[in-house]
Amino acid sequence: MSDTPSTARIPLQISQGCIVASIQVDLRPDVLATFQSDVLHLLRDSGARALIVDLSGVDTIDPEEFDALRRTSDMVRLMGALPVLSGLKAGVVSSLVDLDVNLTNIEATRSLDGAFALVGAMPDTRAHGHGRPIPTTDFDDADNPDTK
Amino acid sequence: MQGASRAVAKQAKWETEMAENTTIIINDEVVDSAELMELYKITAEDQERIRRLGKKAAGHMDRAFDEFYEWLKEESWFDEFFADENVLAHVKRQQHDYWQSFMTADVDADYVQRRHVVGEVHARIGLPLNAYFAAMNTFQEIFAHVMMDVIPGEDHAATLESMSKLMHLDSAIVAETYNRAFQDAMREQSDSIMAMSTPVTEIWDSILFLPIVGLIDSHRAREVMDSTLSKIADTQAQIFILDISGVGVVDTAVANNLFRITRATKLMGCESIISGVSPAIAQTIVDLGIDVGVIRTTGTMRDALALSFRSVGVEMTRTR
Structure with missing residues (x-):
């Protein structure tokens, strides 16, 4: 457990019109809260069509952490994009099932490639292809009045 | 000819009814002046005391008004509402009438109606309600002074009490009218917003x-x-x-x-x-x-x- 005063951020990048989040750090509550707001604002500003959360580097997820991810996914869906969990490890999945965590209504794939394929197979409902530029990652632009 | 005389009789009957009438309809609501009197515990004795004060203080009223306007000049809302001399003269006349009717202590439909109009006028020009209350308060203070001279002794306190009861009744009517005007404005606004807010x-x-x-x-x-x-x-x-x-x-x-x-x-x-x-x-x-x-x-x-x-x-x- 690191004691850095500033919240560690989960890096977000945009690839093929999707936000890709690669989880490399402990999913502490403050990390998850920052992640949630970063994702939603980037989603609004970029017009990305999906959020892919790469969990291949995560060995354990407790029910609270998973629930936070799930709620972020729900918000992403509300904003019209598709949330996908990718690379969940077998041990993580079995412990989640053992703990009776709600796993319905979640899109998941084994690999990043699978996630992109899934997003590609879904009809593109976002209008990003019609001239809206996808900006480079800029988390702090939270209160841009143009898009509010 | 007969029709005309009947109309005159009808008119006379209506007038006597009005004179005796204690109820009045304000904004679709029946206001009973007798009920109001009861609510503010104004008895025949109170009325008698106020009338007596009216008679005795008649010669001192000008002094009371002068004192009041001395006070009013110092207040922040004077410039905004009473700076115009014509307005001020009109207000003074109205105030004179108002206190004259107050001193009759005849709380009937007409009395209630006139207080209602006072409230309407104040609300329309946008005079703050607290300015009205401050003015009433000041008048009460001034009358208490005047009364020291004309009604000494035990009666002094009793008369003061009777007066404040009736002043509370007056203030309540005015405040109610303010409230009503405010609510009407709110309703009008929300209606118009509603009307323009559903353009499918x-x-x-x-x-x-x-x-x-x-x-x-x-x-x-x-x-x-x-x-x-x-x-x-x-x-x-x-x-x-x-x-x-x-x-x-x-x-x-x-x-x-x-x-x-x-x-x-x-x-x-x-x-x-x-x-x-x-x-x-x-x-x-x-x-x-x-x-x-x-x-x-x-x-x-x-x-x-x-x-x-x-x-x-x-x-x-x-x-x-």
């Missing part, structure tokens, strides 16, 4: 669009639903886009109102899309645990439009 537009064949700005309470949700449903019936629309980017706060009630609208449109064969879901609104909806169900939501109006075009089979291409 057909932006494309089979696609309806409604932007919502401000607050959605259950009353407004009903207006929205009514105008949307009748528009759907008129246009045979297949898609209804409800844009909520102008909605500041979404709570459980607001969300439920929105979802009720979308469920209703579905029954008419029209799919709803809620667009303009901002990060904040998305967070609130999920944090409140509101079940969105199968309703399609998008972050921007533009996405909703793209989705609708696809859904009704319209393809847009640039020609240049």
Whole structure:
């Protein structure tokens, strides 16, 4: 457990019109809260069509952490994009099932490639292809009045 | 001739009725002056004391008014409301009449009506209610001074008490009128906002669009639903886009109102899309645990439009 005063951020990048989040750090509550707001604002500003959360580097997820991810996914869906969990490890999945965590209504794939394929197979409902530029990652632009 | 004499008799009868009448209808409400007297515990003795004061103080009234206007000049609202000399002269005359009628202590329909008018005038010119109360308070103080000279001894306190009862009655009528004027203004405003706030537009064949700005309470949700449903019936629309980017706060009630609208449109064969879901609104909806169900939501109006075009089979291409 690191004691850095500033919240560690989960890096977000945009690839093929999707936000890709690669989880490399402990999913502490403050990390998850920052992640949630970063994702939603980037989603609004970029017009990305999906959020892919790469969990291949995560060995354990407790029910609270998973629930936070799930709620972020729900918000992403509300904003019209598709949330996908990718690379969940077998041990993580079995412990989640053992703990009776709600796993319905979640899109998941084994690999990043699978996630992109899934997003590609879904009809593109976002209008990003019609001239809206996808900006480079800029988390702090939270209160841009143009898009509010 | 006979008809005319009957009319005159009728008029006379009406006048006597009016003179004896204790009730008056103000803003569709019956106000009974006798009830008011009872409410403020004004007895015949009180009336008698006030009348006696009226007679004895008659010669001192000018002094009292002078004192009052000395006070008024120092107040902040004097310049705003009474700076004009004509206005001031008019106000002084009115005030003179007012206190004369006060000193008769004849609380009847006419008396109540005149206080009501005082309140209406004050509310219309926008004089703050606390200015009115401060003025009444000052008058009471001044009269207490005057009374020292004309009604000494034990009667002094009793008369003062009688006076303050009647002044409370007067103030209550005025305050009620203020309140009423304020409520009327509020209602007018909300009605006009309501009227211009549900412009359901057909932006494309089979696609309806409604932007919502401000607050959605259950009353407004009903207006929205009514105008949307009748528009759907008129246009045979297949898609209804409800844009909520102008909605500041979404709570459980607001969300439920929105979802009720979308469920209703579905029954008419029209799919709803809620667009303009901002990060904040998305967070609130999920944090409140509101079940969105199968309703399609998008972050921007533009996405909703793209989705609708696809859904009704319209393809847009640039020609240049």
